[in-house]
Amino acid sequence: MTSTDLITPVILCGGNGTRLWPVSRKSRPKQFCSLTGEGSPFQDTLRRLEDAGCAAPMVITHADYRFIAADQLAETGSKGHAILLEAEGRNTAASVAVAVVHAMSEDPERLMLVAPADHFVADELQFAAALGAGARVARNGEIVIFGVRPDRAETGYGYIELDSPAADDTARRFLRFTEKPDLATAEAMVAGGCHLWNAGLFLFTARRMHAALSRHAPKVLAAAEQAVATASRDLDFVRLGETLAAAPSLSLDHAVMEFETGYVVPLSAGWNDLGSWRTIWQETPRDAAGVACTGPAKAIDCTDTLLRSDDPDIAVIGVGLKNIAAIVTRDAVLVADLSTAQGVREAVDTARRAGWKQAEQHRRDERPWGHFETLSLGRRYQVKSIVVKPGGRLSLQSHMHRAEHWVIVEGSAKVTIGRSEKLLSENQSVYIPLGEIHRLANPGKVPLRMIEVQTGSYLGEDDIIRYEDIYARN
The missing domain is CATH 2.60.120.10 (Jelly Rolls)
Structure with missing residues (x-):
């Protein structure tokens, strides 16, 4: 088996922990928290990619999270991995550029899969099959993205436009890429049937993405090259040079994908982005009334509600609730409408302005x-x-x-x-x-x-x- 037959995952572990507060906080953001099972989304991602036959991962995270990431890697038995540390997060384009530059010196034809650490996938066999289909295309020098058929107008995702509705999961060229449209545009895209959600998964050879970054985001690439050249060892970690902070803060979508052509592989694997309490509710077992309970929690005459206590000594009981998330930790309680995602960030900002430690720090x-x-x-x-x-x-x-x-x-x-x-x-x-x-x-x-x-x-x-x-x- 040659080096190009293996996919090296690039797992992005950024984020500031606001959307799933109070379980997720700046001191321990959601990718490292237990949300839908025993392991964290980061650990679920590691296992999923290993089961799919991928090579040892390259993990990119903030320096503050280096020991948490290392501990969770050790718990999953991951070996041969590399942990690259950013002193300051500069969005996904800079992180991907660092990974690509790091790989270019070893094998320019290495297949690389950019994978966020906070996603949920229900059907891992189908996920592995989609990766295999994408790898066959990416080996030919194409950038492959993975798309999910939308079931609602979502303004928090990027959209991939096709020339006609995707009838199966065969890889096909996409026409254009749009990141996070407004509600009216998203509704029109979903109604037209020719758009898929961008699942945040990108597959390419190091050489192909290096060329794309050079064309469309040269400042990002230059900062990444300098950051890798001036990197230093810190125990088992690689601290990237401080020049990365000078990179423009751009998503890979804005920096590259809106200007590139490539292929999309439809992903029919029960994908979800764990970005709100509503998505946690969706991926937690629910009763006939749509009620999901986690920890010492009970519901009486409730519908479409999430009740969760992360403290075994604190019980939560909901009575007559509808479309509500009630989240309890040892030092904070959130009660919110399940449809409100942005409001959780506002709650964190309110707590921060009040000077409450709970806004960012766990007990x-x-x-x-x-x-x-x-x-x-x-x-x-x-x-x-x-x-x-x-x-x-x-x-x-x-x-x-x-x-x-x-x-x-x-x-x-x-x-x-x-x-x-x-x-x-x-x-x-x-x-x-x-x-x-x-x-x-x-x-x-x-x-x-x-x-x-x-x-x-x-x-x-x-x-x-x-x-x-x-x-x-x-």
Whole structure:
């Protein structure tokens, strides 16, 4: 099998986490959250592409999400992947350009599939068949896009125009591409029957897309080339050069596809873009009244409603609701009309202007070594639940304004305080005086769980001096 017989997925993991708030937030956007099953959309995408016979993926994400992406890749067993980090998101054209430049130095004829990390596909066998059909066309130097037959006038998608309605799933040339039309135009497109939704999946050889970017988006390509040339290694990641921030912020649709010719493969695989609570409702099992319940949730005399609680200790009950999404997390509740997508963004903006941490931050803070959650916060004290993964190790650090008490609940802890080192097990505790250099590590095979009590005049996360860190954080 030659290198051109394999498809290298380019998985785009951008986004700011507003449309599916409060489950999705800036600190952990929707592609990394569990939305329609046990895994995240990112993990579902990884498995789907692996099952379709694709090669190891190239993942492009923001530097802030590098450890979340790496953890979820490891959970799926993905090997041989590359994770490219953007310091600042510049839309899909810049991300695709980086992937293409990266691939050109190794194999210009490599087939590349651009795949967003937040899509739902019900029929994975049909999806794999569509990829195979597209690959046969893309090997001949064509850009292939995948189109979905629309069932409504949607203004949030791009549309692909054909010369006649698509009677089957055979690849065919498209006439033109339109990104996110207004409602009247979208209604006319759907009524005419000659338009498909753009599923956000693009298949091409590196050489073909490089030429298209050179013609239509030379500034984007130039910034990407410089960013790859000045990239640096950071543990298992590749940090792209800062010049990428100078690239025009354009979607691939606007930068290239509106000016290019190519082929479209109709995709009949139960595709959906997980971009609103309505689409989550559509892809969640519903009863005869159209009610979908997730977590400790019950409905009484409700129709076409989504009830969801992400906290096992908080129950939600809906009574007499119609076309409503009621979403509950440990620290926030959203109640909205299912038809309102833009309104969720406005809700996040309202929370942000009010200065609420819930607008962007989850109560649970993810770290490369594990995670922590604040259980209680008051004047001069804070209580946290901390979980350290097997082999995880916090930085060697000190604090200027707080002391800490650690109580081990489960597992084993290796604790460094000054020049001494000790091993603690369940029900043992230790005191870290203010200003003392210290470190916590999990040398065991099971997660380390502990309770931390902080006391002092200032308890912010920025009261930290790091002396050594295996995760290369400042």
